[in-house]
Amino acid sequence: xxxxxxNSINETYKxxxxxxxxxxxxxxxxxxxxxxxxxxxxxxxxxEQALKKVDEFHPDxxxxxxxxxKIDGYEICKKLKNDPKYRHIMIIxxxxxxxxxxxxxxxxxxxxxxxTKPFNQMLLSARIKSLLRTKYYNDQLENxxxxxxxxxxxxxxxxPYTEGHCERLSKYSVALGHRLGLNMQQLRALNGGGILHDxxxxxxxxxxxxxxxxxxxxxxxxxxxxxxxxxxxxxxxxSLRHVLPIIRHHHEKQDGSGYPDxxxxxxxPITARILQIVDIYDALVTKRPYKPSLKQTEVFKIMxxxxxxxxxxxxxxxxxxxxxxxxxxxxDLPDIKINY
Numbered sequence: 001x002x003x004x005x006x007n008s009i010n011e012t013y014k015x016x017x018x019x020x021x022x023x024x025x026x027x028x029x030x031x032x033x034x035x036x037x038x039x040x041x042x043x044x045x046x047x048e049q050a051l052k053k054v055d056e057f058h059p060d061x062x063x064x065x066x067x068x069x070k071i072d073g074y075e076i077c078k079k080l081k082n083d084p085k086y087r088h089i090m091i092i093x094x095x096x097x098x099x100x101x102x103x104x105x106x107x108x109x110x111x112x113x114x115x116t117k118p119f120n121q122m123l124l125s126a127r128i129k130s131l132l133r134t135k136y137y138n139d140q141l142e143n144x145x146x147x148x149x150x151x152x153x154x155x156x157x158x159x160p161y162t163e164g165h166c167e168r169l170s171k172y173s174v175a176l177g178h179r180l181g182l183n184m185q186q187l188r189a190l191n192g193g194g195i196l197h198d199x200x201x202x203x204x205x206x207x208x209x210x211x212x213x214x215x216x217x218x219x220x221x222x223x224x225x226x227x228x229x230x231x232x233x234x235x236x237x238x239s240l241r242h243v244l245p246i247i248r249h250h251h252e253k254q255d256g257s258g259y260p261d262x263x264x265x266x267x268x269p270i271t272a273r274i275l276q277i278v279d280i281y282d283a284l285v286t287k288r289p290y291k292p293s294l295k296q297t298e299v300f301k302i303m304x305x306x307x308x309x310x311x312x313x314x315x316x317x318x319x320x321x322x323x324x325x326x327x328x329x330x331x332d333l334p335d336i337k338i339n340y
Contacts, residue, residue, distance in 0.1 A: 047071025081110030170194030193246030200230025255310035
């Protein structure tokens with residue numbers, strides 16, 4: 001995106017820039033410099049006021065001094081970058097502290113850029129435009145993910161018997177993945193996979209999707225296309241690349257009798273193996289048009305028999321079974337955001 005395109009966006013988007021400095025002359029200097037750039041501007045003169053303004057003003061970018069009263073710039077940056085609601089705000093530290101140690105500390109707490117006073121105006125302008133461009137793209141990406149998630153939840157909403165199913169799958173699969181020692185990238189994929197695994201059902205007729213009785217062989221073939229449809233819906237978003245294996249492969253079986261690719265054993269991605277187990281569990285313990293809600297003991301008996309047939313990963317199932325029998329098993333999960 002070039003400057004003309006960014007300026008065109010600014011006419012409707014008008015980025016919000018918060019200036020934080022305890023010296024009024026510095027604030028006025030930055031305001032005078034930024035006013036011709038057509039940004040929404042606001043100011044704060046200490047750390048507590050800055051955090052309050054973040055809640056009220058919702059800035060896209062903060063020009064942040066370090067040596068502030070009450071809460072210093074390092075602590076402000078750390079708080080914002082560790083909070084899922086605010087971590088996408090771009091932060092440029094502008095400070096008189098020019099030694100390498102201070103710059104490294106700024107980078108460590110999450111600052112997106114670091115400039116020393118007196119700053120070069122052309123350089124600051126370029127840095128601001130670059131970071132606002134990145135922020136704009138990130139926001140568009142998040143909007144696209146939200147639309148796809150809404151599509152997935154609209155499928156769930158068609159059937160009152162599946163209410164809350166996606167949210168439960170996200171929680172259960174993240175808890176199981178955490179227990180199994182998966183990394184944060186895999187846990188985020190499981191969180192997103194819980195919501196998006198059945199998004200492909202948006203392409204399946206309601207006559208098949210909501211049919212109260214058994215499906216015909218022809219209807220089953222159509223229904224079995226939903227993992228591929230879902231993968232195609234999500235594939236254009238690079239941010240969902242780690243969720244795609246879950247969407248495509250959550251109906252595979254260990255013995256190769258699943259679909260769409262007939263994968264076997266560990267060729268099935270571990271994230272898909274995790275989600276399929278919690279998916280089956282949730283389907284069995286909840287009431288559906290064709291079956292009552294089953295007790296946990298009955299569910300585990302059924303799933304044990306399916307593991308014995310070679311359908312599901314025995315180790316993952318045993319870990320899941322042990323997990324759900326523990327008290328407070330959903331406590332102390334890592335902070336997961338659907339942002340991959």
